[in-house]
Amino acid sequence: MRHTISVLVENKFGVLARVSGMFSGRGFNIDSLNVAPTHDAALSRITAVLKGDDTALDLCIKQLRKLINVVDVADYKDGQAVLREMILAKVKADASSRSEILQISDIFRAKIVHAASHEVIVELTGDEGKVAAFLRMLEPFGIIELARTGQLALTR
Template identity: 65%
Template sequence: MRHTISVLVENKFGVLARIAGLFSGRGFNIDTLNVAPTHDPELSRVTAVVRGDDAVLDQITKQLKKLINVVEVHDFQTGQAVSRELVLVKLKTDSGNRAEIIQICELFRAKIISVNHADVVAEITGDEGKIEAFLGLVEDFGIIELGRTGNLAMER
């Protein structure tokens, strides 16, 4: 089962290491991890997507709540949260395929943020399905470089 866990933490040294250690110590691989400050500079939000058994993840959630500097923990079930990811992708282009790449970007509401003779850089945000569909269409052009933020989730 796939879980999106959102942890609000105090912005203190070592908090992320303790959270990651809790998952790795129980044999869970973190699929995506996103950490950033909130509107309050004293707090950060850690969003992790993991796959695993519900009972074990319930235990990890309880243990996260006991960690020092953890303010709140949410394990979002399917449909409980709005989830998005940001991707920057640099694609090979030439005069023959640039128009087609631009058309695909428009279709997916991706922004082209840099254009050169041999490549373009596109920015796209969306859920995992949209991101994977977009990358599936543009990979044949040649992906030079790719960067993904990981999921960010917020309760509906």
Template identity: 70%
Template sequence: MRHTISVLVENKFGVLARVAGMFSGRGFNIDTLNVAPTHDPALSRITAVLMGDESSLDMVIKQLRKLVNVVEVIDFEEGQSVNRELLIAKVKADRKTRAEIIQICGIFRAKIVNVGRSDVIIEITGDETKLAAFLGLIQDFGIIELARTGMLALKR
């Protein structure tokens, strides 16, 4: 089963390694991992998307809550959070295909952030379904490079 976990931690050296080690030590594969400071520079939010069973997840959450630098742990259930991911893709684009790529970007509310002679760099945010649909359409043009942030989530 897929789980989205949000861990609010003190922004200190080694905290991320301990949290990620807790997941892997219990047999969870981390699908996506995102870490960044919050509005309070003393705190960071770790958002992880994991695959695993409920009983193991419950044990990991209890152990995470016991870690000294962990402030809060939330396991988001379906529909309980707002989820977004940022994707940046460099796509082949010549004079013939550029207009079609721009049209696809308009439909998905994606931004073209750089234009080169033979490529464009596109920025898009959204949930997993939106990004998968977008990638399905632009892959035919030729994806040169791709970078994704991983999932971010906040409680509704």
């Protein structure tokens, strides 16, 4: 089962290693891991999407709460949080396909952030379904390179 976990931690050296070590030590496979400072530079938010069973997750959350540098832990159930992911996709775009790529980008409210003679870089933010649908639409043109942030989450 997939779980989205948000861990608010002190922004200190080694905290990420301890938190991710806790996940792997409990047998979770990390699908995505995103870490960045919050509006308070002393704190960082770790958002992790994990695969594992509910019993192990409960134990893992209890163990996380015991770590010194952990301020708060939240397990987001379906509908409890806003989840978003950002991608940058470099796509082949010659003169004949460029307008179609622009139309697809408009439909998905994606932005062209760089254009060159034979390729474009497109930025898209959305939920997992939107990102997957957008990538399926771009595949026929040829995705040269792809970068993804992994999921970010905030409680509703």
